[in-house]
Amino acid sequence: MARLLSVSRLERRLGLLLALVLLAGCSQVPERPATSSAPHRASTPSRNWFALPRDDHAQELVLYALGLLDTGYRFGGKNPEAGLDCSGMVSYIVEQVSGKKLPYNAAGIAERTRPVPAGAIRPGDLVFFNTLGRSYSHMGIYMGDGKFIHAPNSRGKVRIERMDNRYFAARFEGARTLQPEG
Numbered sequence: 001m002a003r004l005l006s007v008s009r010l011e012r013r014l015g016l017l018l019a020l021v022l023l024a025g026c027s028q029v030p031e032r033p034a035t036s037s038a039p040h041r042a043s044t045p046s047r048n049w050f051a052l053p054r055d056d057h058a059q060e061l062v063l064y065a066l067g068l069l070d071t072g073y074r075f076g077g078k079n080p081e082a083g084l085d086c087s088g089m090v091s092y093i094v095e096q097v098s099g100k101k102l103p104y105n106a107a108g109i110a111e112r113t114r115p116v117p118a119g120a121i122r123p124g125d126l127v128f129f130n131t132l133g134r135s136y137s138h139m140g141i142y143m144g145d146g147k148f149i150h151a152p153n154s155r156g157k158v159r160i161e162r163m164d165n166r167y168f169a170a171r172f173e174g175a176r177t178l179q180p181e182g
């Protein structure tokens with residue numbers, strides 16, 4: 001019986017996900033607040049950026065992330081069964097969708113991914129925040145319509161937040177893409 005409830009919940013989430021993806025295709029990206037300082041740039045020792053193998057993988061990242069809504073948080077967590085932290089969630093999803101591995105911390109992921117201007121963020125891009133007084137200490141996956149999915153902290157579960165949320169807007173540091181250049 002629990003298995004049937006789980007499948008039903010998954011079907012509802014997939015239906016919601018499909019609707020959100022269709023709506024996100026028509027959305028605009030968030031404007032960066034005028035009061036916010038310029039984003040910190042991670043050092044870029046090389047132009048050998050991490051990139052997804054296929055263009056449609058970015059949308060698949062969003063779909064997969066939506067399927068993880070309400071997954072419990074666990075510091076250092078790298079899989080849904082044990083719980084996920086923000087970078088563990090992103091790394092897990094990227095590996096499941098593309099078979100490629102990312103580092104397991106937000107700063108390391110920022111270092112390996114190509115920056116994009118705040119006004120050019122697309123669904124599947126990564127958004128980074130300074131929530132601990134250090135650069136790139138938190139991250140999530142942008143889903144479109146000014147929203148992102150993340151694993152917030154030990155008091156929360158994987159959830160959707162707005163980019164213009166007062167807390168996150170003040171801490172936004174930049175966006176990075178997994179799409180190949182060109």
